[in-house]
Amino acid sequence: MIGLLGVALALGGAYLAWLGGSWAYIVLGLLMAGVGFSVMAQRTIALPLSILLSLVAAGWAFGEVGDVFWLVLPRVGVFLVLPIVVGVLAPFFGSTERNPVGGAVRSGALRSGGVPRAWGLGIAAVYAIIFCGVILGVFQPHAEVTADASQQPKADGALGQQNGNDWPAWGRNLTGDRFAPYTQINAQNVTDLKLAWTFHTGDLAIDGSEYQVTPLKIADTLYLCTPLNKVIALDPVTGKQKWRFDPHMQVTRGNKGWKRCRxxxxxxxxxxxxxxxxxxxxxxxxxxxxxxQASSVPAPAAPPVETATPAPVAITxxxxxxxxxxxxxxxxxxxxxxxxxxxxxxxxxxxxxxxxxxxxxxxxxxxxxxxxxxxxxxxxxxxxxxxxxxxxxxxxxxxxxxxxxxxxxxxxxxxxxxxxxxxxxxxxxxxxxxxxxxxxxxxxxxxxxxxxxxxxxxxxxxxxxxxxxxxxxxxxxxxxxxxxxxxxxxxxxxxxxxxxxxxxxxxxxxxxxxxxxxxxxxxxxxxxxxxxxxxxxxxxxxxxxVPVTDRKVATDGMPGQRISPVQPYSALSIGVDPLKESDMWGGTVFDQLYCRIAFRKMRWEGEFTPLSDKQKTLIWPGYYGGSNWGGGALDPQTGVLVVNDIRMAMWGQFIKREDAAHAGLVPSTEGEYSEQLGTPWGVERSMFVSPLGAPCFKPPYGSLTAIDLKTQKTLWQVPVGSIQDAAIHGVFGQKGIIPHLYVPIGMPTMGGPMLTQGNLAFFHGSLDNYFRAFDLRTGKEVWRERLPVGGQGTPMTYVEKGRQYVLVVAGGATRTGTNANKGDYVLAYALPATP
The missing domain is CATH 2.140.10.10 (Quinoprotein alcohol dehydrogenase-like superfamily)
Known part of the structure; x- marks a missing residue:
């Protein structure tokens, strides 16, 4: 098996090299094949070959991608296991000498050129320790940017104090900063945060419904809506319903599979x-x-509009x-x-x-x-x-x-x-x-x-x-x-x-x-x-x-396309460096090789490479984001902007509608095939993943980033979200295997963060069922609470009767494509009440 996998790796490497990619897989494959066939022939050279292979792989990995954990892992993981296997087997290679009395095997006695048992097991043990260390790293978050205490911006506590104890607008205020000037819950005591009350809306997030709502709190009442546009008023201390209104939303062709009320x-x-x-x-x-930048489009004629109405009575x-x-x-x-x-x-x-x-x-x-x-x-x-x-x-x-x-x-x-x-x-x-x-x-x-x-x-x-x-x-x-x-x-x-x-x-x-x-x-x-x-x-x-420059982009599109030769780029961005072959990823060296080949076969001349009907075009950044509707948050006291992002590369290709019908593709507005009636082409598109369903590009796939707007410096950047509740076959949760392992690789995010004066950033829009708090000064996760189902919205916070609450609405993670693992939860958290 080792030998055949090595041959496959070498052949795949040869194909990649023919496409203009790295030659390393040929060398790695040949060495691996040599190890496998040496084991099969019980040759002791298998052990030094396996050690050499691991060293070559490590040297290549660190030389190509540096010490980035998630990029090094697939390049060396398999090759760290081989010396363990070979080290255990090596003492049994060849013919052993036999005791002249009864033919018993003398302990540790091997034919000339054999490997002493202690050597083989010792090497296996060393590699086992290294491998275990690597595996431990899988269960740890790996920050892309680590906070520097000397760069912490100074706070002006006089700012951000509006709206008192309430949350009266979607972003808490109409400036959209999602900052609450509360300190009762802070980075020092957030570990004591407990569930205070739970409310069920009665509208499960099923059949195209998704909970993405951020409630309001005004005076002594909470207000929220369900995906069916029902409006509910709750007591902010107990979670008991005060009233409910149902507008009896009509199901249409447009909203049948897309019901939201944010x-x-x-x-x-x-x-x-x-x-x-x-x-x-x-x-x-x-x-x-x-x-x-005003448009030069002429205005259509429009007669005056009669606006006079009877004067309304005064309002008290x-x-x-x-x-x-x-x-x-x-x-x-x-x-x-x-x-x-x-x-x-x-x-x-x-x-x-x-x-x-x-x-x-x-x-x-x-x-x-x-x-x-x-x-x-x-x-x-x-x-x-x-x-x-x-x-x-x-x-x-x-x-x-x-x-x-x-x-x-x-x-x-x-x-x-x-x-x-x-x-x-x-x-x-x-x-x-x-x-x-x-x-x-x-x-x-x-x-x-x-x-x-x-x-x-x-x-x-x-x-x-x-x-x-x-x-x-x-x-x-x-x-x-x-x-x-x-x-x-x-x-x-x-x-x-x-x-x-x-x-x-x-x-x-x-x-x-x-x-x-x-x-x-x-x-x-x-x-x-x-x-x-x-x-x-x-x-x-x-x-x-912040400076913006125009950069040239590819213009070799299909006949009839309107394509701008330049696009605007800001001096401030997050996680969108152009992808290259070495950024391709996989759980092992084999699916990583697959992804590198797939990358080489795509059209990719940088961002805005036009789609074609001849081959797939890589779309990076993907059309889910970057930053989607959830937006960011800003601490007005320090000028720190906190942004969660999605990092999902996609691909797209124009297709004739008759060919799509022949292939059995089902058209939809949000799915993997759309007809685009009235244009020359339909379009097929999807996420760029390996046959195992894992993304074909480097992690993280979602992060939380803090930026000092005054200096435009990134203060910290950490992955957010684990694979624990996400199906392996399909990153957005399509039918597959749930791993149930907490691997904080950083997953695509929805919703947005919420900040408080207690030096906390709260977030719950990851693909796992967790509500998290991060130290706003360092990016370190300081609290994590398991939710009954995943969430997509933005947390909010308020103070009522002297007690601060943090609230989320959880109806399930985004786009699972199924009614499983869905809910209708409103969950409020607070510190234990003092006697």
């Missing part, structure tokens, strides 16, 4: 600046000067619906509830509901739906929407709309086809331009500037760009700044000039006043992207604060 929003009409009855958006004749704390929960549905409705009772606010829209399909045309039902919490600020509710990707051309508009928070009246509508030219709503009966880039994540808001900061997507289908409109490319994957009261565009900045790989910007932008080192601050917006490029922009102008 959060609800809150409006206090007694304190909020409300729009007047005659408020309107800028018309073309009133448009202020545009920013540098005793007025019904003075405090409102604002939410949306997966069948495209916007609604408001009385925060105290859960009753619909009858004065909003049509008895509490607004139909968001109006103005979107006949393709919208079943395609357009909402998953993220709307932005509520300065009297306006701002909503975008998700559309079905990759199914067909002609999908509905990605229009962003602003509604009066009190009445539900449509105040403004911004669409890429009009850009900064016009943000007035279209008259009844008219349809917003189809196929424009959409916004489906969460926005942020600066009350001083009156601007909302919006992460934009791209025109669908994602993988074919030949049908892209000029205005779509102008706003693709952009950060867009709009006046919240008028919808007027102030500026936009593209994070990609042309997007062929579903690199929607979905993370909530984080707003921060960054010190400039001269005693002043610059108001910045921090934009995290699926490309793992982190763009830091002046939020007044959209100009980069």
């Amino acid at each position: 959060g609800v929003s809150y409006a206090d009409l007694t304190t909020m600046s409300l729009l007047g009855p005659d408020a309107k958006a800028f018309g073309p004749e009133e448009t202020p000067a545009s920013a540098d 704390a005793e007025t019904p619906c003075a405090r409102r929960i604002v939410s949306t549905t997966n069948d495209a409705r916007l609604f408001e509830l009385d925060a105290a009772t859960g009753a619909l606010c009858e004065d909003f829209g049509d008895h509490g509901m607004v139909n968001l399909l109006e103005g979107l045309g006949p393709t919208a039902p079943g395609s357009y739906y909402l998953t993220s919490a709307p932005l509520v600020a300065d009297g306006v509710i701002m909503v975008g929407g998700k559309i079905n990707d990759n199914m067909t051309v002609g999908e509905p508009s990605g229009v962003i709309r602003g509604y009066d928070v009190r009445t539900g009246r449509l105040v403004w509508a911004w669409d890429a086809s009009r850009g900064d030219k016009d943000s007035r709503p279209l008259p009844a009966g008219q349809i917003y331009a189809t196929e424009t880039p959409n916004f489906w994540g969460t926005a942020s808001y600066d009350p001083k500037l009156g601007l909302a900061f919006i992460p934009m997507g791209n025109q669908t289908p994602d993988f074919w760009t030949g049908n892209r409109h000029d205005y779509s490319d102008e706003y693709t994957d952009a950060i867009l700044a709009l006046d919240i009261r008028t919808g007027q565009e102030h500026w936009h900045f593209r994070t990609a000039n042309n997007d062929m790989f579903d690199y929607d910007v979905t993370s909530q932008p984080i707003l921060y006043d960054m010190p400039d080192g001269k005693g002043e601050t610059t108001p910045v917006v921090v934009a995290l992207t699926k490309r793992s490029q982190i763009f830091v922009l002046d939020r007044r102008t959209g100009k980069p604060v």
Whole structure:
């Protein structure tokens, strides 16, 4: 067996070398074959050959990849085992001398040239110790960047103190920093954290439902939504239900397999600046000067919109619906509830509901739906929407709309086809331009500037760009700044000039006043992207604060493709160095060789290598991220940005639809084959994995990273997540073997982190069933608690009756493709109550 495996390794190595890859596997394979055939022939040379092989493998490994544990492991693991096996067998090789009386074997007596038993077993023991040391390393986390105590940024404890004991917005505040100024639970006592209460929502995360919600806490009530858009109010101390509202979401072709509600929003009409009855958006004749990147698309004619309504009565704390929960549905409705009772606010829209399909045309039902919490600020509710990707051309508009928070009246509508030219709503009966880039994540808001900061997507289908409109490319994957009261565009900045790989910007932008080192601050917006490029922009102008450069990219695409020759790159990024052959990985040297061959056979000219119909193209970063909708968190007291990421290389290839049908591929919007009707090609795509289901590229596959924004230095970077609960055959949990071993290799992440003044970063969106706390100063994991099922959302924290709670909602890990291991848990943790 050893000999034949060696022959296979040498032949595979020869093929890799023929493809232009490393020659090392030929040498390793020949040595391994020599060891195997020497063992079979009972030749004592097998032992020194096995030692030589291990030394050659180690020298090659460290020479090629340095001392990176997870890259060295597959290169040496098998070759450390061989001397153990051969060392045990070697004393029995050859013919032993026989006792002339009775023919008994004399202990340790071997024919000339044999290996004494002590030598063989001694060598086996040494290698066994080395191998055990390596195996112990498998169960330890290996930081990519270790914290340096001398680089710890200083804290300004006066910052980040807003919102008191509450968590009133999805990112705790509209700046999206997810920082809570609480110290009751801290890095010193977090090990004492215990489960305080559990609540079951009653809606299991099954049949396309996923729990990704971050609850709100306002005054004495928690608010959350289920994937079916039911809104539930809970007591924050006991977890007992106060009220529940069911909007009776309709199942459509779009949401049948994709039900999400990431959060609800809150409006206090007694304190909020409300729009007047005659408020309107800028018309073309009133448009202020545009920013540098303004679109040149001419504005369509739009007659004035009548906005006058009867003056509403004054609102006091005793007025019904003075405090409102604002939410949306997966069948495209916007609604408001009385925060105290859960009753619909009858004065909003049509008895509490607004139909968001109006103005979107006949393709919208079943395609357009909402998953993220709307932005509520300065009297306006701002909503975008998700559309079905990759199914067909002609999908509905990605229009962003602003509604009066009190009445539900449509105040403004911004669409890429009009850009900064016009943000007035279209008259009844008219349809917003189809196929424009959409916004489906969460926005942020600066009350001083009156601007909302919006992460934009791209025109669908994602993988074919030949049908892209000029205005779509102008706003693709952009950060867009709009006046919240008028919808007027102030500026936009593209994070990609042309997007062929579903690199929607979905993370909530984080707003921060960054010190400039001269005693002043610059108001910045921090934009995290699926490309793992982190763009830091002046939020007044959209100009980069951290340098951005244009780099040339490959343009050899299919006929008819629109491809930009350059793409923007920030000086700040995480884990996206270009992949090379030596980065290919496997559990053993054999599947690593397979992955190196597969890499060599793919198209790969760097990021943005266009897809082809002739061979697979490597997609790196993968279209899941980088940073996805979960976003990051920022400690405003120190300027430390904490980001979890996904590191999953993918592949894609154009395919004729008739060939796909003949192969039995089933089209879907999110699966491994999409038809892209109306374009020349369908697209087949998947994760880049070995036949064993393990990723074909180096770990970690998900990490947690802390960056000092003032210096742009990475303070620490650690893997997050283990393989314990993830099926081996398929990284995202498709049917396979669950290892039940805690190997903290770092797994793909969902959701985002939450930070506290107690020097803690909490996270639970890994693929294993754990809730974790990390020391914010060092990245060291200081607490880990087993969850009943996995989680995908973002933790939140609050203080009620003098006690700090940390809360998560867990419905199961992402995309398991099955109803197994799913739940409906709301779990609150606290320190033991003092007598």
